[in-house]
Amino acid sequence: MTFDYYPGCTLKTKAKDLDIHARNAALALGIELEELPEWQCCGAVYPIARDEIATRLTSVRALASARDRGRELLTLCSACHHVIKRVNNDIQTDDEIRNKVNNYLAPDIEYNGETKVVHYLEMLRDTVGFDTIREKAVKPMTGKRIGAYYGCLLLRPNNVMAFDNPENPTIMEDFIRALGAEPVLYPYRNECCGGYVAMDDKNLAAQKCKNITSSALERDVDMLITACPLCMYNLDINTNTAEETKLPIYYFTELLAQVLDI
Amino acid sequence: MQRIGVFVCWCGTNIAATVDIDTVVEAMKYEPGVVHASDYQYMCSEAGQSKIKQAIKEHNLTGIVVCACSPRMHETTFRKAAKAAGLNQYMVEIANIREHCAWIHKDRKEATEKAVVLARTAVAKLNLNTPLTPGESSVVKRALVIGGGIAGIQSALDIAEAGYEVDIVEKQPTIGGKMAQLDKTFPTLDCAACILTPKMVDAASHENINLYTYSEVDSVGGFVGNFNVKIRKKARSVKADICSGCGICTEKCPSRKAENEFNLGLNKRGAIYIPFAQAIPNVPVIDRDQCIKFKTGKCGLCAKVCPADAIDFSQQDEIVEKQYGAVVLATGFNPIKLDNFDEFGYSQSKDVITSLELERIMNAAGPTGGKLLRPSDNGHPHTMVFVQCVGSRDTTGCGKTYCSKICCMYTAKHAMLIREKYPDVDVHVFYIDVRTPGKNFDEFYRRAAEDYGVNYIKGMVGKVAPTNGKLLVQGSDLIADRQLVIEADMVVLATAIEPDQTAKSLATMLTASIDTNNFFTEAHPKLRPVESPTAGVFLSGVCQGPKDIPETVAQASAAAVKVIGLLSKDKLMCNPCVANSNELLCNGCSNCQHVCPYGAIDYVEKEFRAGGKTSLRRVAQVNEAICQGCGACTVVCPSGAMDLKGFTNQQIMAEVDAICR
């Protein structure tokens, strides 16, 4: 199956590890990711304000383009997924936003929210199947205790994201099992890392990250995985500085590639 | 030609403020058939009724139209008045110019015009009315109570005491319901078992009460006075008539994997079990999904140890068919599932429990023998947090929109009992509002706070994080405007309650209506609170809406009174507005029979003579005692043979014509 792939800015630069391993792993699993031509930055945060139109346009461009190509739009970065999925929902449910956006973009065919937005993890679960990963695992991570860090953007708000149970998700844990490792549940796996507030208030982000890693370390994890470059950054700079909170953090695609031995 | 009188009511200012009464009266004087039109301030009053009676006699009226409130309110009143003046009571029509007109319009001109239209519509119909005579049907002097909790038991006892036979159908192996699981009851703190089990015994030993436990209602036919019910007695695999209830089988059963439902899964039970020591009947039941004999064919230990030889692996479900005059629904409730509320960690820690689970832990006959122990390690808790409104008052679709009503009081009870028995335990209660309307209820709650030192925190819990063997409870204290984290040993969730799932299928079987939350709807929220809109079906307990034990018992007795009133009649007057088939037009297609929800239509072969020839034709016949007058058959009849008395096609068309005129 072929997906239109939306990598997003960070995956082209600081988060290359998230991107490259995702592409390679997809190929090994028989999934073709074709990069959406001329994609533009999603803006990194969803424009919550109802009257913001311009900041929704790049998402709609990507969505309309995928619709015209007859493909589902696959995302990987949590922020891109969050923004694009929610803007798509706005188009589907808010007449005013839909009309204004179409007025601005004036596409050949009006965009009405037809495109399905799929996250890489959802693709692994629903299209590839976690059992297939288990079968194709060359170097399973047997014995490793891995904590999934979901953060906020994939899960909330659930009425739009519909990704997983927002308070007790399982998709990453199922993924970890498919890698041959043991998923470790810890209560702060869906609590915020501080996000963009790190740019303004480093202490606040540091405190949030410490809560997360100590919660995971208390459950004896060997490592954490994430799908978000900003979560990765915050967790990394805030917790790997002190010995007691030191904890390796990987993009989930890195481990996938490793297990598939790519 | 009819001689019609029209009576326009002001309803004080209810109608007169928006509708110009004089205009309506004046307009009616020129309607066909109308020989008298007048108005009065309160037509339903004694004086108003006298005016109607007088006019009927004076003007020799053949029918009357009353322009007033909804027929649900006073149709019966005016029919009685007409009857007293010598009219047939079905020669009365109501034009609803209050609810359908005055109350929903602001503009006086528009409202007046509409009132005139509604009035002339009623006149047009009345011109075609014919006197009708209601038939009679018999009443089976026996009641069925569905559900054997405190509501069902109370209704049954009261009906039985009045001298009528009652059957209780209970799907669990024992009667007792949720109350049997409780520890103490608010606000007097008497033990639930102490006040419930004597009632259970009374019910079981009453000569007029017959228990069908481990049984379900399979189907319901018939109508008020004559319900025909099939009851499925599920196979217990134990012969109830021989079993002595010694319990040896339950002790010896080698299967110990089944979750003990009575203790809400806090411990295990055998495959053959009696739910609790005071169960009625005191007869075990085999859970066939768990029983080794049923699963593998081997074992059969219970049969070997049974001194009475009562075990019967070959027992089958048995269907009992019985007739009842009345049905009481007492199907009760369950706490909701907490899948949508994982922020409270219920699925992530054993130490996060529901309030009903706490009842079992506090209960001397429960899994811990009444000792307050932390489920994860059987340790003594030092700090406990109660969270109110878990899943109640939630409009997001995750929970229930309503207030579950009982949680504030039982939480105060739990908090008080714990502080009383274990003064070293700190108890915190997060609340949104504390709702204590009830006799001695607020005093009870304040005692928990003031005398027992329960810490009530106005706020909510946002997250429970199981950490280092403790539960980190992150909540808000809105009075202090702060966020706080309490390190707790146990968290108790006051979980919303919802109607038992059987309510939905029973509602379909009985054509009793349910609301969006699956609570049974009452015939009138204030004036007929224990009757369902379906004649002969009554409501008892939480199946109608959340309520506590005192309210449940009061409502159960009220439902019983209604049942007794019904069963005390020898004959019931039937609604004469029933379907009627014109055999000459009937083409025998069976459409009507297929849509009839009451099974009131039969087809018969009948001889017809026309033009000197005799032919045999198949025609529809309506059983007037069963027909409820819904009119579905009249709509599907392709030949126009089926008609509804009092609402004939001709009458309806006359009404439409009058509106469009």
Place this chain on the structure above:
Amino acid sequence: MHQKTQLQAETIRLISGTNTRKCMKCGKCTASCPAFAEMDISPHKFVSMVEHGEIDKLMASKSIWKCMSCFACVERCPRGVEPASIIEAVRQTVIRKQNNNYLRPENIPELLDPKIPQQALVSAFRKYSK
């Protein structure tokens, strides 16, 4: 309520798309907020202060820069009020004013470190400036 404050409150309601009257004052938002420690006005008060037209106070609040848009309050609110959307609306009202950006390009060099992802810069600018 004064005409100006009424208009301000109405604007916040429009931008946020929320109905503050739905709030039943349970405080689950404040109970859930991960940024609470740094906030001078707590999330539940945002809702009631919009209801009472106290928008000027909200615009001067430190809280609008501390909200991380994690949507915990939105997810857990039992009445669908969305405090985060209200906070966003107030933040937008502040930065949309001329020369009122909270984060300026000239502040960036001192914030930069080699690991910082583009996502952080883009999102901070979207949240803190116009």
